[in-house]
Amino acid sequence: MKHQEALTQYLAAFVTGLVHAGIKDVVISPGSRSTPLAMLMAAHTDLRIYMNIDERSAGFFALGLAKASRKPVALLCTSGTAAANYYPAVVEASLSRIPLIVLTADRPHELRNVGAPQAIDQIHLYGHHVRWFTDMALPEEGRAQANYAETFAVRAVKEATGLPKGPVHLNFPFREPLIPILNPNPFSQQRPPLLIENGRLLLPIESIKKLAEEWQTIEKGLIVCGPIDELGFSESVQNLAEKLGFPILADPLSQLRSNVVTDNHVIDSYDAILKSEKAVEQLKPELIIRFGDMPVSKPLSLFVKNLQDLQYVIVDGGAGWREPNHMATTMINSDEAIFCDDLAAQILESKKSKWLKMWLEMDVIAKDAISTYMVPSEELEEGKAVFELAKLLPEESTVFVGNSMPIRDMDTFFHKNKSNIRVMANRGANGIDGVVSSALGAAVHERPLFLVIGDLSFFHDMNGLLAAKLHKLNINIILLNNDGGGIFSYLPQAKEPKYFELLYGTPTGLNYEHAVQMYHGQYTKVFDWEGFKLAILEAVSHEGLNVIEIPTDRAKNLESHREMWQRVSREINNYLQDVE
The missing domain is CATH 3.40.50.970 (Thiamin diphosphate (ThDP)-binding fold, Pyr/PP domains)
Structure with missing residues (x-):
């Protein structure tokens, strides 16, 4: 006792x-x-x-x-x-x-x-x-x-x-016995609580003034926003961009594409733009200011990595070191939103520039090329699934995105809007494990929630679906089923066909309807885009677990993406040739 x-x-x-x-x-x-x-x-x-x-x-x-x-x-x-x-x-x-x-x-x-x-x-x-x-x-x-x-x-x-x-x-x-005494109430006697207060890092005003004086004279600057989900940051960084006259290259996880204060600075098609060699050659900035973790876009990462004589500033409110390219010239430990507010306050007039105008025009051209290619397509493919979903999402909804191809398609096809849609993903280790469970955890606080996930990642965490049943959670899962690891079709491994399917394609041939039924969920398999639209519209009012499966073809998906990117590059090249 x-x-x-x-x-x-x-x-x-x-x-x-x-x-x-x-x-x-x-x-x-x-x-x-x-x-x-x-x-x-x-x-x-x-x-x-x-x-x-x-x-x-x-x-x-x-x-x-x-x-x-x-x-x-x-x-x-x-x-x-x-x-x-x-x-x-x-x-x-x-x-x-x-x-x-x-x-x-x-x-x-x-x-x-x-x-x-x-x-x-x-x-x-x-x-x-x-x-x-x-x-x-x-x-x-x-x-x-x-x-x-x-x-x-x-x-x-x-x-x-x-x-x-x-x-x-x-x-x-713990030693046995392990049963505590719950009667009388073990929490009836309490001492006054020990309180904690973690502060935020701030840059001295003298340093802010010096940066403002220097940066407002720079014409070719870029603000790059990777994954970041801090309240108030979106508005603050857009205000700073307006003062400096810099475009913002906004990652889908930056929360900037769907919290657009002004349409005049956020660029969301940079991944497609920077697939053009001509664009890479002509769009060299003098200054990059980066907020958040490393962006998803590989073309952007390569673009930055190959720049010379560049001021590359990373602002990190967590006082970490997130710079795998080793290109940074300045690391600033400061709360991101406060940094933007303090810096913007030191710049009296907003700046307009030809540099910003050029980025905005290319952004429109790239999106038009993507839309022109995607709209008439009847083929069920992963990129169009995200393209169509973006148009159907209700305001104030949340999208949790799986890794590999889904997050990359989100980068390409989820464009800026004013619907205040929160986008989340597990981009720390970029793994395909635990994505279903993470999305269900998020669904406790976010509704409606849509999870966009590939079939291997879904399989990898299928037992996570039990949480939806046990805790009566509402989640709409868009399952992109290309029967294997679609991301590898874009990598050098695809050039080795002898062992590709065995080691990388890894088809499972599973019928996921049975798994969904086991967890008392609703399952819909779509065969055309009209069926997808109806399934999404119905999903908003559906309670509990709802899985919408889209069967796709890996080879056709690869071909479609490459053809679309080539079209975008041709349009961007034509534009840059005209402005030379």
């Missing part, structure tokens, strides 16, 4: 600390050793509990929750390989700066390294992928130990939401 009292007091204090630090959502996978924490979390009235049986799915579900809410989420599992199954989600959270509080139950010290069942080495299990790790003390009675537990809960949230944000890991050794 004394052990259970100590266990209860200790862990009730820890759970209280999490709540005081702002944790509201907890994802739990079932297990015995994690019982005391799980039961106390379930007993706390301020916590929302989401059960997820498979730990790999649970990790990504928690990641999607945190990504959508922009708040830290706690994640709890039992000891052993259960904790190892969190690893992919922890890696993604680290690279994409998502705050996860990873809590793993463990055997007590006397049962480690002695062959006890379900015991693995969980010390620093996630290595450098977490911002902070601690092996918690065994539960003991007394106010001092309760204060320690509560303080470490608050510290865990502080570390996860610091700069840069990311996952933390707390490992909890």
